[in-house]
Amino acid sequence: MTALKIFVSRDAAARSVGADETANAILAEANRRNLDVELVRIGSRGMLWLEPLVEVSTAAGRTAYGPVTPRDVAGLFDADLGAGGKHRLAQGLTAEMPYLKNQERLTFARVGITDPRSLADYIEHSGYRGLQAALTMEPAAIVAAVTESGLRGRGGAAFPAGIKWKTVLGAPGTQKYIVCNADEGDSGTFSDRMVMEGDPFVLIEGMTIAGIATGATRGYIYLRWEYPDAKIALDAAIAAAYEAHYLGENIQGSGKNFDLEVRLGGGAYICGEETSLLESLEGKRGQVRFKPPLPALEGLFGKPTVINNVITLASVPIILDRGADFYKNFGMGRSRGTLPIQLTGNIKRGGLVERAFGVTLRELLYDYGGGSLSGRPIRAVQVGGPLGAYLPESQFDTPLDYEAFANAKAMLGHGGIVVFDDTVDMAAQARYAMEFCAVESCGKCTPCRIGSTRGVEVIDRLVAGENAAQQETILRDLCETLTYGSLCALGGLTPYPVLSALNHFPEDFVKPVRAQVPA
Amino acid sequence: MSSKPPRRVIPIKVEPPSTLTGEERTAVLDVCARLQELPGALMPILHAVQHALGYVPKDAVPLIARALNLSLAEVHGVLTFYHYFRKERGGRHVVHLCRAEACQSVGAVELERHAKRSLGIDFHGTTPDGAIRLEPVYCLGNCALGPAVMIDDTLQGRVSPARFDELMGQTRAPPVTST
Numbered sequence: 077m078t079a080l081k082i083f084v085s086r087d088a089a090a091r092s093v094g095a096d097e098t099a100n101a102i103l104a105e106a107n108r109r110n111l112d113v114e115l116v117r118i119g120s121r122g123m124l125w126l127e128p129l130v131e132v133s134t135a136a137g138r139t140a141y142g143p144v145t146p147r148d149v150a151g152l153f154d155a156d157l158g159a160g161g162k163h164r165l166a167q168g169l170t171a172e173m174p175y176l177k178n179q180e181r182l183t184f185a186r187v188g189i190t191d192p193r194s195l196a197d198y199i200e201h202s203g204y205r206g207l208q209a210a211l212t213m214e215p216a217a218i219v220a221a222v223t224e225s226g227l228r229g230r231g232g233a234a235f236p237a238g239i240k241w242k243t244v245l246g247a248p249g250t251q252k253y254i255v256c257n258a259d260e261g262d263s264g265t266f267s268d269r270m271v272m273e274g275d276p277f278v279l280i281e282g283m284t285i286a287g288i289a290t291g292a293t294r295g296y297i298y299l300r301w302e303y304p305d306a307k308i309a310l311d312a313a314i315a316a317a318y319e320a321h322y323l324g325e326n327i328q329g330s331g332k333n334f335d336l337e338v339r340l341g342g343g344a345y346i347c348g349e350e351t352s353l354l355e356s357l358e359g360k361r362g363q364v365r366f367k368p369p370l371p372a373l374e375g376l377f378g379k380p381t382v383i384n385n386v387i388t389l390a391s392v393p394i395i396l397d398r399g400a401d402f403y404k405n406f407g408m409g410r411s412r413g414t415l416p417i418q419l420t421g422n423i424k425r426g427g428l429v430e431r432a433f434g435v436t437l438r439e440l441l442y443d444y445g446g447g448s449l450s451g452r453p454i455r456a457v458q459v460g461g462p463l464g465a466y467l468p469e470s471q472f473d474t475p476l477d478y479e480a481f482a483n484a485k486a487m488l489g490h491g492g493i494v495v496f497d498d499t500v501d502m503a504a505q506a507r508y509a510m511e512f513c514a515v516e517s518c519g520k521c522t523p524c525r526i527g528s529t530r531g532v533e534v535i536d537r538l539v540a541g542e543n544a545a546q547q548e549t550i551l552r553d554l555c556e557t558l559t560y561g562s563l564c565a566l567g568g569l570t571p572y573p574v575l576s577a578l579n580h581f582p583e584d585f586v587k588p589v590r591a592q593v594p595a
Numbered sequence: 596m597s598s599k600p601p602r603r604v605i606p607i608k609v610e611p612p613s614t615l616t617g618e619e620r621t622a623v624l625d626v627c628a629r630l631q632e633l634p635g636a637l638m639p640i641l642h643a644v645q646h647a648l649g650y651v652p653k654d655a656v657p658l659i660a661r662a663l664n665l666s667l668a669e670v671h672g673v674l675t676f677y678h679y680f681r682k683e684r685g686g687r688h689v690v691h692l693c694r695a696e697a698c699q700s701v702g703a704v705e706l707e708r709h710a711k712r713s714l715g716i717d718f719h720g721t722t723p724d725g726a727i728r729l730e731p732v733y734c735l736g737n738c739a740l741g742p743a744v745m746i747d748d749t750l751q752g753r754v755s756p757a758r759f760d761e762l763m764g765q766t767r768a769p770p771v772t773s774t
Contacts, residue, residue, distance in 0.1 A: 089737050092752035119747055124739040247723075252596040263695030301679050302691075302735050304748040306644075339635075340642050359637030359663075361676040377634065421700035421737060423617025426739025449701065455718060462733075494697045494738065505696070512733065517678075 079114040080106075080158045081133035081401035085188070087120035087273050088305040089266065094145060095128040101146035102130070103152055119190035119274015120590060122428030123175055131170055135161045140167040180406060181430045182414050183391045184267075187274035192309050195316045196276040204322065205394030210285045211330045218289035219245055222392060224400035226412025231257055231348070231385030231488040233565070234411075234478045237392075240382055243372035244290040247380035252292035254283050254334075254384040255376055256355065257308070258299040258343050259348040263498065264492030267416040268386035270428060272299070272306040276313035280336060282389035284327065284339060285396055286382050287334040295336040296376070299351050303345055308340050344464075345516035347565050350383045354520055363518040364564045385490070387416055406432035411477045419445045421494040422454075431476070438472040440493060452497040456581065458505075460489025462512050465576035466496075466505065484554075487572065502581035507535045509573035513566060522540025523558045524567025531574065541587030548585075551578070613654040621645045623655045627662035637662060641680055650681040653761055668731040678730075685721035686728025688766050696733050697738035702755070704743045707731075710755040716764070726767045 084090075084099040099115060105115035108434075116417035121129060126142030130152065139160040142151060148165060155161035167173055181187075190197040199203070208220050223238025244252055256279065256351045260268040272279060280493035283295045301305055314336055317323040325333045344362045347353045354376050375381025391413065395403045404412045411433035417440060419426045426448035431440075441447070441454060449453050456466045465486035466475070474484050481488045496505075510531035531554055555571035563567040578585060614714065626643040628684040630636050638715065640659055644651050653673055660670045674680050681689075692710055693703060714722050714729055737743035742750030746766055754762070 088750045089740055089752060092737050092743065092750040093740055127740070146724070189720045260736060261734055261736045263736045265734075266738055269736040276762060286637065302732060302745065305750075340640065341639070341679075342638065343679035344677050359635040359673065360669075361672050421697040421741070423739070426743070464698060491740065492697075494700060496700045500700065505699075508699070516733070542624050 079112040081114045081116065081137065082193070083131040083133075084120050084128060085120040085303075086117035086192070087270060087474050088303070089124050089259045090127040090129070091305070093127050097142050097187035098130065098149065099148050101149040101362040102139070105149050109153060111582065116191050118188040119188065119192050120270060121170065121176060122184070122270065123173070123425070124427040125425045132157045132160070132312050132592070134158065135431050136160065136169060138170045140170040140173065141165040142167060159428040174292070175425065175427070175429075177411070178431050179430050180414050181273065182394050182403070183278070184275075184386060184416055184428065184430045185394070190275065192274050192314075192503035193298045193312055194287055195277060195322075198275070202397065203277055203393075204281055207281050207285055207322070207328075209396045209547070211328065211332070213221065214288050215245055215291065218285065218396065219294040221395060222289070222459075225395045225403040226407070226410070227388065227391055227395060228478070228573065229385055229401065230387035230391070230413070230415070230490065232487070237384060237388050240372050241286065241290055243370065244288040244292065244380045244382045250381050251294070251379050252290055253376045253379055253381040254286045254290070254295040255296065255354065255381055256283055256297040257348065257350060257353055257383055257385045257450065258297050258303075259353060260300060260490070261345040261348045262490050262492050264420040264461060264494035265418050267428060267491060269303050269306050269416055271390050272303070273388055274310045274364070275319065275586070276309045278393055279310075279386055280313055280317050280323065283336060283393035284323065284334050285392050286384070288332050288391060289362055290380075290382055292382060293333045293335065295334060296357055296359070297338045298341060298347070298357055299337070299338050300341045305341065306424055307338060311427055314338070319557045344518075346518040346566055348564065351564075353383065354381065361518070365521045366563070378460055387476070387490075408432075408434035408475065408477050411479070415476060415488070415491045415588055417476065417491045417493060419495070421446045422450055423495040424449050433476045433477050436473050436475050438466065439527050440476075441472065441495065445495070448495060448497045450497045450499075454495055455500055456496045456502065458494040458573065459488040459492070460497070461492055462509060463565060463572055464488075464489050464492075465572045466502065466580060467576070468580040483574070485576065501536065502577040503539045504553055504572045506585075507532055509570055510535060511572040517566060521561070521563040521567060522549045524563070524570075527554055527558045527567065528570065531558075531570075534575075538585055539587065544587065548578070613657075614738040615652060615654045619648055619655075619657070620676065623658045627659060631662045637665070637670065641674060642716060645680055650684050652684070674761035685725065687726050688747055689728045689730060690763075690766070691730050691735070693733070693737075693741065693743045694734050695734040697734075698743055701740040701741045705756060706756060707760060710759055713760060724767075727763065
């Protein structure tokens with residue numbers, strides 16, 4: 077009899093709600109019943125409200141149960157799960173679940189399917205085909221493929237990846253670098269973490285291709301310390317890739333070299349900004365640099381450097397494997413390909429949804445997300461992290477597209493959507509945005525360093541009703557100073573959440589009527 | 596013969612008086628010896644010192660500065676720039692509580708209030724029994740399963756105030772494993 081194959085995620089989010097305990101209970105129960113069980117720890121499918129999700133290999137495919145606590149495990153075995161047995165937690169065939177079936181998973185194609193510790197599994201599921209293609213191409217042709225695919229930086233700034241690469245390829249110099257920005261600090265985002273934990277090889281492959289395309293022989297993954305599980309996954313995958321000659325000298329006999337290591341950040345949000353990340357990698361305070369010079373010309377240690385986000389680099393292998401046209405045919409307008417969207421906060425079915433650009437907020441919030449977790453009406457969503465705008469219900473039909481969001485005075489950023497129900501106090505959210513900017517400011521430029529603290533004070537006075545009309549004028553003026561006077565996006569975009577809250581939810585900034593009655 | 600005035604020596608204290616124990620000093624020097632040749636070695640060294648000692652003692656700064664040929668100000672500047680590095684000893688376990696928006700939308704503000712009250716400390720404080728140090732954090736990447744908390748290296752999701760108390764009980768319960 078062949079072993080019963082059971083899959084449980086080892087993703088940090090799944091573990092945070094008990095995936096390890098469930099996995100241990102499965103092994104113990106199998107042992108008690110004398111059953112031959114092969115337990116595989118995988119990445120998460122991204123249906124986080126169902127974690128710990130247990131999948132069982134059946135003749136028809138993987139079938140899912142969730143959320144499974146250790147107490148449910150004995151009952152699952154009673155239900156004959158090897159034959160896809162009926163159980164109150166049964167979700168049917170995983171691939172047929174609407175949440176997954178209605179996605180377009182390109183970057184996340186393997187996450188939740190393969191064993192992230194197994195290079196063999198990666199290769200069996202089309203891994204390293206992008207690199208094989210790249211090794212037969214001239215560097216300029218690789219760069220051209222990335223440019224033609226329309227891939228734009230998924231970290232938030234949406235700068236065309238191919239143009240960065242082309243600049244580095246054309247830059248003189250013997251030492252060039254590939255730096256992966258894995259300092260995913262935006263609240264409401266975890267797609268980088270899920271890829272690094274669930275399919276680390278795809279990031280390594282993407283960085284290796286970037287190295288070959290631009291002549292860079294050394295790469296760094298700058299990872300936030302808050303992701304210890306990702307560190308373990310990346311270190312293991314890098315070691316396996318070296319072992320199999322996918323990293324190091326003479327990669328797969330090609331004569332090309334690429335070395336890669338992980339470096340940890342220190343909990344500074346600003347290090348997600350590319351130039352302060354480079355400062356930090358060099359062992360300095362994470363203060364932003366003036367641009368120019370562009371990092372592509374004078375980046376890490378003053379050398380030409382490609383710096384891209386995790387999702388950007390992890391999207392490269394499929395572009396090289398399937399071709400630029402394949403990737404470009406997803407999406408709308410100038411936003412090509414797919415975006416891994418993260419549904420978070422007060423949402424019933426939170427998780428990861430990878431869709432081509434063009435899907436609307438409303439579809440995501442209600443069709444995928446199922447409305448708020450609390451069951452109350454959704455009042456506002458913040459898209460694009462702590463520097464993203466708050467959107468009211470009237471803007472829920474905005475399609476996810478960089479330009480459509482810019483027109484709505486919002487930004488897509490890294491694709492995080494944070495949901496708030498009608499109990500939210502938008503003045504408190506605006507105040508928090510200023511407070512966050514004050515905590516995380518690198519201190520280099522005055523509008524951000526001082527303006528954020530003044531912003532907290534002005535909002536406090538505005539909400540307290542101290543000469544409110546004047547305070548609002550001051551707040552708007554301060555926001556203008558931040559927008560146009562800041563050195564980087566932290567100060568420059570903090571007005572987004574502040575002003576969107578003020579413009580769309582002015583009622584929250586008004587002193588309670590009761591208190592306005594003259595004494 | 597010797598008409599030259601005695602050479603003026605500016606007394607540079609290569610290593611100021613230190614409160615480090617012998618073990619701590621050895622740990623810091625070992626880390627430096629192991630990592631100082633890395634390009635951009637300072638961050639890896641600070642991480643390794645904190646990993647070894649639980650914090651980065653003030654008196655480790657001159658040792659690190661000397662190993663990397665940096666000024667005290669440069670090392671101090673980096674050490675104090677990053678929220679993650681702890682400058683004082685304290686807390687066998689570190690609890691990072693997420694304050695960011697996604698967790699706010701599902702009750703992080705209440706959890707923060709509860710945590711501070713039930714532990715009897717503010718952020719950056721350590722409980723009187725030395726078991727728990729409380730730190731704020733801005734996103735743990737568990738935004739669909741908030742409120743999120745990280746206890747040492749272990750992420751927790753859907754942490755209600757009751758669940759928080761339960762976790763703190765488990766964290767304190769013997770046998771105590773130091774981090």
